[in-house]
Amino acid sequence: MEQQDLNKRLLLALALSFLVFVGYSYLFPPQISQPVAEQNVSTNAAPAPAANKATPGVNTPAAQQTAKKAPVTTASGTNLVTVVSDIFKMSIDKLGRIAQFELLEEKYRNEEGHNLQILGANEAKPLEIRFADAKLNEEAFKTPYTASSTGTLDAKSGAVTLTMTQKLSAVTVTKTLTIQPTGAYTIKVSTSADVPYFITPGHRPMADTSMYMLVRGVLIKGPDGVITTIEDGDAKGDEVVKNAKIASAFDRYVATMFYDFEKGMNVSVLKEENGNPLIFVEGRQNLQLGGYIGPKEYKILKAINPELTDAIEFGWFTFLSYPFFKVLLWINDMVGNWGWTIILFTLLVKLVLFPLSYKGMMSMQKLKDLAPKMKELKDKYKGDPAKLNMKMMELYKKHGANPMGGCLPLLLQIPVFFALYRVLLNADELQGAAWIPAWIDNLAAADPYYILPVLMGISMWFQQKITPNNFTDPLQEKIFQWFPVIMALMFIIMPFPSGLVLYWVVNNIFTIGQQYVINNAYKKQKAAAAAAHKKGKES
Structure with a gap:
């Protein structure tokens, strides 16, 4: 290539690369499941994850295979509790999970005027617990929780607290959930016996079905501040981050996440059948985590904790996109x-x-x-x-x-x-x-x-x-x-x-x-x- 043509050829390369960058995703869109209109019952959750390699007593190959193959079925019935604020409606099912999260603000409504529901119908739900023991895990998915409150809880003016209890043959599980009007929450899990288990913030939200080349998947921020992003289809199934600060599953505009900036979390990633990542956090007999579900809006995340703004992900160009985003916010x-x-x-x-x-x-x-x-x-x-x-x-x-x-x-x-x-x-x-x-x-x-x-x-x-x-x-x-x-x-x-x-x-x-x-x-x-x-x- 002759030097006098280099400038124009660079510009041509830029133009053509843009066409490829945005055109390919339009012509060959990713297959994305549609969220259902109303999700009161969840069916056929994915198999239990491989045990975290850092967990004492369950790090043998035999124990991992048992955990992976554990059959999971879900209890049927209506939701246990509904929590409503000015900006969201959260449905909690009888397995103590967030079954659906509905955004009530007008800007999220579709052309038919329906509110946006961000959780997929047949995906793992936030707050879902999976036990390393296959028999206990199967029992847990057939045993409903009881709750301190039923019906509708009003979180419009302040936080509400819900205590849910599940009595199994070998252990009693208690979840105490305190939900803020913004979608932030704290989850406390206590077990009557020290049994190995894992809890998930859920499969990434499935709220956007556009055909752009978007970044979707999970984000984990380690104790050293290094952020690891695993996009849909790229999970290996052996990713482990010890003492992580943030574990987020995200879509284009929304996310569901756990965080712990003091003690950290041992996070493992399960590879689903389609290669998508699913986050699990290693449980303890007395576990407390911060959580959030909703839009990845900078001011909301910053108000919860400034470090949570690191969960806003822009893909390959985040190192440059994020500073641009901050300047745009300032202007x-x-x-x-x-x-x-x-x-x-x-x-x-x-x-x-x-x-x-x-x-x-x-x-x-x-x-x-x-x-x-x-x-x-x-x-x-x-x-x-x-x-x-x-x-x-x-x-x-x-x-x-x-x-x-x-x-x-x-x-x-x-x-x-x-x-x-x-x-x-x-x-x-x-x-x-x-x-x-x-x-x-x-x-x-x-x-x-x-x-x-x-x-x-x-x-x-x-x-x-x-x-x-x-x-x-x-x-x-x-x-x-x-x-x-x-x-x-x-x-x-x-x-x-x-x-x-x-x-x-x-x-x-x-x-x-x-x-x-x-x-x-x-x-x-x-x-x-x-x-x-x-x-x-x-x-």
Whole structure:
């Protein structure tokens, strides 16, 4: 690849990689189970997990196999208790588990006006206990709990406490659950005998069935602060983290998690049949854990414990996405509108990268002017690559052109774009957030009038028209000519969040303005150089 084509080819690679990145997940969407409308009875829970290798007495291969093969059936019947706050409705079944969690806020309602229920019908439920002993485990899944309260508990004005008891042949299990109005809770488990068991925050929520390339799975934060993420389909089944601080199972916007920042938790991961991870925490005779179920909203998690905000996951680009997210939150706290927040953040990114963009675009201008001379050299030395390269370098040096000058700004834009793409796709704060209410009343949903995708295509086309290019490959040039049309159509066909498209449109507009500034600066620079050259000749 010749150096003078490198900048454009990098841009082409960025464009095509984006098409692959977002297009593949649309054409080949993951198979996601649909949550049921109402879940009072859970059936056929998954088999018991392999015993945690750190657990005394159950770390032999024979004991692990027994635990894995333990048959599990569930008791039938209606829910034991329902807990209601202003923002959620929690159903607790007769096995002492959170059978369903329903979000009551309007922004989570679907097109039919139904509230969002986040737990899958046939998946392991939060607070489910599994014993290492197969016979005891089978008995436990057939024996209902009794509760200190029945019916409905009102958590709108403050915390409510529920005590549930299960009497088994070899042990009595007592769960004391204190639930806060936010979805935070504490769970205390005590057993009358010291029997090995495991408790889970449940299978990850299944609240989003969109076809984007999203991160779904589990997140575990170790005692050293290292965060391990295991996505759906990637579980090995032998993952163990001792003294973990956070164990979270998460979907796009919501999560169910346990946490213990003082003593830590011994966490093991069970590999389900489809390769999805399922978290278990090793139990003790007297166990107390913090818990949370609900949206991964930064302010809610921070209010519970600032360290819980680490459970907000943005995938591969979290190292960059998370700082971007914090800056977006800071801007939104000042302006109070997520649409204007995105616009101001885009401007901020442009200003930070402007010095590099300026150098890169000026180099591209010089290369455009040198294109005829470069073609002459190619024709003259086409049979001698070494000589051609030497003459090219002499030409660049003479005119102060850097063929690599435009690479760094383009390379920087790639992680910036994908990191922001992850934030705008996964941040719960954008759900129900309006920009211009009469037009965009939900930045997490697609533009209902397709105005933003059309503006994106037009702005991309105009940006190309004013940007210098030095294509030598006709195929590359044709791809770039049609790329704005392809992107506009893709954003119309695929329901991309309007917040993401807004960023792209605004970024294009700022880039156009930036290009005009640089084009004018280059003209002045050329005029000044020509005047100096003329003056030098006259003298």
